[in-house]
Amino acid sequence: MDLKKYDEMLKSFGIVTILQKAAFYAQIDHESCHFTRLSENLNYSAQGLANTWATRYAKDPKAKEKTPNGLALKLHRKPEAIANNAYANRNGNGSEASGDGWCYRGSGYIQLTGKDNHLAFASHVGKSLSEVSDYMRTEVGAMESAAWFWKVNKLNSFADSGNIDAVSRKVNGGKIGLKERNELYVKYLKELNGNR
Numbered sequence: 693m694d695l696k697k698y699d700e701m702l703k704s705f706g707i708v709t710i711l712q713k714a715a716f717y718a719q720i721d722h723e724s725c726h727f728t729r730l731s732e733n734l735n736y737s738a739q740g741l742a743n744t745w746a747t748r749y750a751k752d753p754k755a756k757e758k759t760p761n762g763l764a765l766k767l768h769r770k771p772e773a774i775a776n777n778a779y780a781n782r783n784g785n786g787s788e789a790s791g792d793g794w795c796y797r798g799s800g801y802i803q804l805t806g807k808d809n810h811l812a813f814a815s816h817v818g819k820s821l822s823e824v825s826d827y828m829r830t831e832v833g834a835m836e837s838a839a840w841f842w843k844v845n846k847l848n849s850f851a852d853s854g855n856i857d858a859v860s861r862k863v864n865g866g867k868i869g870l871k872e873r874n875e876l877y878v879k880y881l882k883e884l885n886g887n888r
Contacts, residue, residue: 693727698835705839706848710884715851718876719863720801720838730829732798732805734771734778738764744868745778784808799828800837802863812844813837 695717702708707716721727738760741749749764760768767774772794779785779793783806786792798805804813807821814824817836827833841863842848850858856877860870 698839701836702839705843707839707842709852710881711854712848712851714877714880714884715847715854715856715859716838716842717880718856718873719859720835721876721880722869722873723798723803723838723863724801724834727801730800730831730834732775732803734774734797735769736767736771736774738768741767741774748778779806782806784811795825799825800834800841802838802841804828804837804841809841813840816840 702713702716707713724730725733736744738749739758741764742758742760743750746753746758749761749767750758751761752759763777767777772791775797776788776791776793779797780788780790783796784792785796785807792807796805796807796810799810804810810824810828811821813828814821817824817827817840819827824833828837845862847859847862850856850862854877856874857867857870860873861867
């Protein structure tokens with residue numbers, strides 16, 4: 693993907709230095725599965741659910757080897773049901789039955805998740821809630837929503853000090869993919885410095 697074409701957009705969100713751009717690109721590259729996903733992949737197996745969200749979907753969340761619980765077995769490979777269950781009653785979403793989890797699943801290059809986040813971004817770009825969900829699943833909307841999230845969450849403060857682990861926790865809420873995020877950061881630093 694030619695990221696240079698987004699320089700002006702990123703500049704409008706304050707993402708301008710090499711450190712900031714490298715950190716930003718590393719995060720969106722990882723979150724979007726190397727720019728191949730504009731919408732969150734929730735096609736988890738029962739085992740995948742137990743491994744990813746142990747407190748909700750494992751029989752014993754503290755066990756080294758996670759065993760899927762009954763709910764994980766019920767949700768196995770049902771992306772819409774997984775989204776509605778996992779994201780119910782959080783980030784402005786309604787109950788599991790509301791379907792909000794699926795409607796407001798992760799979208800864009802940074803996987804903006806939840807009704808509250810979708811509403812806030814919709815307000816920023818002057819679109820309705822239904823329009824913004826579709827917009828974030830386009831290349832331009834995916835980039836703009838990621839840059840908006842970056843600015844709103846003041847991630848340049850971590851990027852400026854090269855603290856990729858802190859940026860990653862803000863983006864993902866955990867430690868998922870830290871190794872790859874750091875590797876991507878180094879890759880983008882080299883590219884942006886002209887050392888290919």
